[in-house]
Amino acid sequence: MLAWTIYLSFAGALIEALLPKGNAALARWVALLVSVVGFGIAVAGFVSAAGQGRVVIADAPWVLTMGIHYTLAADGISRVLVLLTGLAAVAGVLFSWNIELRTNEFFAFFLALIGGVYGVFLSFDLFLLFVFYEIAIVPKYFLIAIWGSTRREYAAMKLALYSFVGSAMVLVTLLAAYAASGSHSTGLIELSHANLPVSFQMWAFPLTFIGFGILAGMWPFHTWAPTGHVAAPTAASMLLAGVVMKLGAYGCLRVAMTLFPHGMDAWGFSFLGLGSWRDVFAVLAVIGIVYGALVALVQTDFKFVIGYSSVSHMGFVLLGLMTLNQIGITGAVLQMFSHGVLAGLLFGIVGRIVYERTHTRQLADLEKMHLSKRLPFAAWGFAVAGMASMGLPGFSGFVAELQVLIGSWTANPWWTAAAGVGIIVGVAYTWRALQRAFFSDVPPAPHVHEHGNEHELAALTWPEISGFVLLGVASLLVGLWPRVLLDTIEPAVKALLAGGAQ
């Protein structure tokens, strides 16, 4: 059943591309319909498969002579991420309700991207996974380059090339693993049972991990993320931070760690205290957490604050993966979901609700506008989303980051200590942004009056409010009742740890 999320999205993209130009309303409703039905399927698939392990959805020979199969399957991790994708897709459509320029093309690229993302999360054949992974690259480019803002062509090209370089690394290891296992199969299960030599895994693991890690915003390959997020139109920012970065993290988990578990073995010597690739990537993740938070603290552009906070939050995901224990990896997957929802919420408020009305994202300008009085819903919404994002109990971020920290404590207490610094700085940059953008007491600049900027800002529209409520409720639900996701994630992680990663 879940496979229909893929087909439906691509069919939707095709229909959008063929729709008559100029009928923006029709394009919007079609996109909303497609994404809502996709979300519905994701929910139904999630509920109906409760308690089951890996379920094969489709398995047909694709290129028989080369052992390539069209294998779609879902385990608990896939189901949670498909759910996230559906959620982000619906919210993305709602938050791009005001796109007037080439509307049908916008939603065509949007749905093509969503279809590729669904495909990656459901593929259990490495070749197929790679195909979907690359399908997601091109729509991103056009979404940013055509509908973006600040330096959009630069940011779009940077993102496309970073993604493509990352996928080139993955392609190299895909080819090598296929050849090294005797060119029989590209199935993830078959390859993970192929007993690839440890010396092979030792170089294939870091290459694959970095290849996928680029898209997950791993420091120091994260620089596409802030520029890309800032330049992208709101819905694309939401998708980029919300699900596309998860593609990278998912690839690290599903491909790098499962196929090449011995790549994380100790080297037998230690360099600067690092004794294995696992240490290296964990340290990079910790640096990402702290660095992203510190840089977010000094940004003058509201959207850059959120952009760098994404780097910081994705650091938790990577750190969780590198703990290699049950609770840490579970936390990482939960953090993927949580950050996907919260990043969507934050980008929605900043990019759509605030920017579209004030036409500025500079904190210095926003300070003078007293938005808490003029856009109370946005102000309180950001306060709630910000608190969720900084990890306040009761929201999804808290449960996820706590698990990651507990997991990393068992693995290496120093990682936890350093990541804790990131959390504290996270509180600081969120408060700073909240205070300056919404609740400042700086007197309004005189010229603002002259230009009549003190007029009422347009009221919030129903798509904005419903998108906000959708994401906010999801975060709250997971925060208050984490078992709803954990019951699905935990068995899958357990199976993964037993089968592959140590």
Place this chain on the structure above:
Amino acid sequence: MNYGELFRVTLPETVLEIAALLVLLVDLAFLRKAAMQVRAGVAAVLGVVGCGASIVALYNTLGGNVSFGGALLLSSGGVVAVAQIAILALTALTLLLLIDSEFTRHPGEFVAVVLMAASGGLIISAAQDLLVIFAGLELLSISLYVLTAFGKTSAKSAEAALKYYLFGGMSAAFLLFGFSYLYGLSGSTNLNVIARAAIASPGSGSPLFYLALVLVAVGLGFKVAAAPFHLWAADTYEGAPVPAAAFIASVSKVASFALLIGLSEVIRYPFGHVHGTVRFMMIHSGPMSKWLGFSMPWTIVFALLAAASIKIGNLAALAQRSVRRLLAYSAVVHAGYMLIALAWFSEKGAQAILYYILTYGVTTIGAFGVVSVVERVTGSDKMDAFLGLHKRNPLLAGVLLVLFLSLAGIPPLVGFWAKFNLFAAVLSVGAGVWPFILVAFAVAFSAVSLYYYLQVLKRVYVMPVVDETPIRVHPATMVVLLTVAAAVVVLGCFPALLQDWIAQF
């Protein structure tokens, strides 16, 4: 060998020649007074029918070899048949581009020369003898020089043809020189005899032999536009009339790679001083490349050409502003990818190369078709001429999007699958670390290539539109382009279709 037999076996080539004469006859005798559109249409259709008839003849003569005095001159079946059918199909496709062009007032002659070039291509893809190779190559090359010069009102066309001719003549001289050494060393012009002599006689380790190899590599490197023998490509692609450029980019490439495959199949055995036991094993158990790794002269030569082509082609393409020149440098890059599979040659690799070159040929013809439409309206093939194409003709823009993304190797388009298949074949040879390094090099550079393809697509879709007047496309051209784009998508989604078809020969 009697002439009846020869006629029977070379029926496909003969059919093409008859079709060429027929086109000339019809055009000169009956259509002198007709409108240009009609003449071009009739000539193109006759040419396509000729190609079709030739394919039918090819199917019927499968398995017939031409030999003379016990030595094989032309082989058939297997990869040769695939290459020949590919040549004919791509020729037909290029001819369809002619229907809507205006560069010449002599469509009959143009089609006739195209068909002769195609028959030259058929001959070299099957040739097993140095002399036959050379004759076929000259038939192909000279026709190509003429085709390049066909835009008689365009100075660029004349310039391109002259450059192409001078480079081509030079490289043919190198090739012939190399052939003469091979003949001198082995006493035969037959490839199989040469290969056997090279393995069997200790004298074949002489430096002369390496000299001969390098000379041959120069000649054939020129044909496939491998760096550093690629300099003609950009000028020729830019100056030649579109159907001629498309023909050079597709059919001529298929024929040249088929020739290289034919050569590799016989000369892949190592030359030089090898131990008697090893030599014995080689004769009896096939290629030794598996154990000897990076030591075959051919492997070294091809690997160097491949690396140079990938690097130089990609870097030069980055700087181009003309889409035709961009396609030329991208052709250099794609030739580089295929040369890797020639360097570490295998049966699978041969099929992968043919798959690659066939699908690449189709894609390039489509790309040239789009370029020709844009060029006719804007008068330029510069990237900026493509500004706002998505508004001026969305369908054409869509076709270009599909074709360029396929060239860049984005799944699920056929270009990606061709690349994957090719590299997987190279790595399955299991020759150690060198092929892997080269494949990694190629994959890394394919990330660079996305940049320049996106430069064009950026103008089509992203940058501000300056001129919104719609572009009209001749329905026949549009049908061809849509078919090509559809083929690129369908073959990309179902790679096994073509794969299995190639494997059945």
